[in-house]
Amino acid sequence: MIADPEGFGLDNLPYGVYSVGSAAPRVGVRLGDAVVDVAAVLDDDVFAAPSLNPFLAQGPARWAEVRARLTDLLAGHVPASARHPVGSVALHLPFEVADYVDFYASEHHATNLGRLFRPDSEPLMPNWKHLPVGYHGRAGTVVVSGTEIVRPCGQRRAPADDAPTYGPSARLDIEAEFGFVVGAGSRLGERIGVDAFADHVFGAVLVNDWSARDLQAWEYVPLGPHLGKSFATSVSPWVVPLAALHDARVPLPAQDPEPLPYLRGREPWGLDVEMVVEWNGEEVSRPPYREMYWSPAQMLAHLTVNGASARTGDLFASGTVSGPQRHQRGAFIELTWGGREPVTVAGEERTFLLDGDEVTISATAPGAGGGRISFGAVTGTVRPAR
């Protein structure tokens, strides 16, 4: 088979779940513009499942073995019966989400949001540079790319009003994030050290953490975001294995103050992933993941330092990826500074999302051999409130 040049070569080989017609969903691996049926080429029923979870639970030695075998097999001839043009299949949520945690790991994003939500205080809270701040989101509303996003309703209170009103969100936003999928879990009471990251995390996806800013601003004190986020979180259909990210690894930006020992690791887990946000087909932002303050290995170490177990299918996301420049901001509330500085999309001044808008987040990273690998894209279209 020939790998096409769009970032889905043999150095990538991301996994997803696909179906053809009314057949049951199965695990596929992407090569070029084809989806290859993994159960067929490996003659292994663990890939005949409708989610990656059974394979993920087999652990890192098995992930490496399967990747080596696929790399070998796919360099040769793949029978036509085991491959499908990617445009001819339906792509499903690639894994069953166990718990979903969302972090807040970009200093630029946290500072911008602090200024916008709490203009009279220091933008960064005192804890921010000591621990990767995060919270649990709703696992049951994580959906695959392409799922339509119905504008959520809820309570919001205008600054001039005493009481809240009920209605559709008027400040619907995105958050361009990067997410990590736990394959091998841990037991209750066990910690996952920073340097054990790759023994537990299988791979990465793109995440759009859709956010209703008006609902969020009213509800979020003191227990954090809830309905402003829980209506939908979209993920890309292809899980890129950590093994494909070897050449994307870079040192983190400097951390000052030095983190506590349980957050210090020997291996660099910064990632040189370049994201692109398109609004109705027009590029509006290029968030640079390499600018993130906290690494995903630190996130997982923090998540489990209290003895919380991790499970196959746990998803943890970085929080909005924003760089220091305006065109590197990964949320529209930042990009348009709370709606006060519109951006131009197809000749129109725009702030928050309108019904019918489509947002697509894509990303690439350095692959083996000097090329780039693709994460594909996570896309969603806004539909009117019901």
Add this chain to the structure above:
Amino acid sequence: MIADPEGFGLDNLPYGVYSVGSAAPRVGVRLGDAVVDVAAVLDDDVFAAPSLNPFLAQGPARWAEVRARLTDLLAGHVPASARHPVGSVALHLPFEVADYVDFYASEHHATNLGRLFRPDSEPLMPNWKHLPVGYHGRAGTVVVSGTEIVRPCGQRRAPADDAPTYGPSARLDIEAEFGFVVGAGSRLGERIGVDAFADHVFGAVLVNDWSARDLQAWEYVPLGPHLGKSFATSVSPWVVPLAALHDARVPLPAQDPEPLPYLRGREPWGLDVEMVVEWNGEEVSRPPYREMYWSPAQMLAHLTVNGASARTGDLFASGTVSGPQRHQRGAFIELTWGGREPVTVAGEERTFLLDGDEVTISATAPGAGGGRISFGAVTGTVRPAR
């Protein structure tokens, strides 16, 4: 069979998951001091599962039918092969937890915590009387009663210090809560109205939301509690069906201001459940659930008003149940006023939990025919940090 007088008569019939020896876990129903195997007496394999979820997913008409059949059958002779003394079986987590949401629905608790965590501000946030404030917790660390609780480690910062330190929590606490188990879910984009509560919620359990107050106080701004809660949440092994709570239903305390229309219902879903908290076997508190400001029907309506779907196995808890009196407070941070007003337990002055401490929360409610039904108990013993 004879129902014993301890609240597990024919008017209760809670469901759990039990095993005998090394046999696979199965669904049982409790009657008196016996566990009756439901798959055996009903000749139905849906109850041969290791969780209640397959039965819960069958929906409210089926729940009613099974309850009616069990009520009928258990009034007569149950073969010895289908029943076991409750002391001879192991009890397991009765359902697979999908998403876990924790509310904050006691005005007394929210006011007390506001005073303790934010002494310089109004204790209740402006949103509190307009919506049931809540947040997502960690579903993967919900454990069954009896599971040992390892003291969590993490970051905490003493008020006089600039920087946090790492170590075992020194302010380990409980929260006595009541939890609701979703049986029949809803689709993405669909709302569950206040009066559709009983079409979706199957039953109730007792919850102990173990809380590390020092970790929580340092981490919780601005995204809410995370590691201070995520290490363990214990639930009672018996799920009491809503059908058994008919005579426990009471009007809510007055809500002022009147909630928005989506939070108004025709049916009363206040519940006259009396909880008892024992610390090393000594009663220290009697939290009255009937004092709760927000009803569970309002919680579920709020949870889904933004279109978030609910799933079989979703658990949502009330938040700490506290009444207006000191001996009605359901968390030790309130009961001891931040550790400054110790309580006497077995002749010793106590504030937060010590290693070896055991906490048991039990509850009863009015049953049919003038007696009381029992929720059993949720218990846990604190083990030293690892």
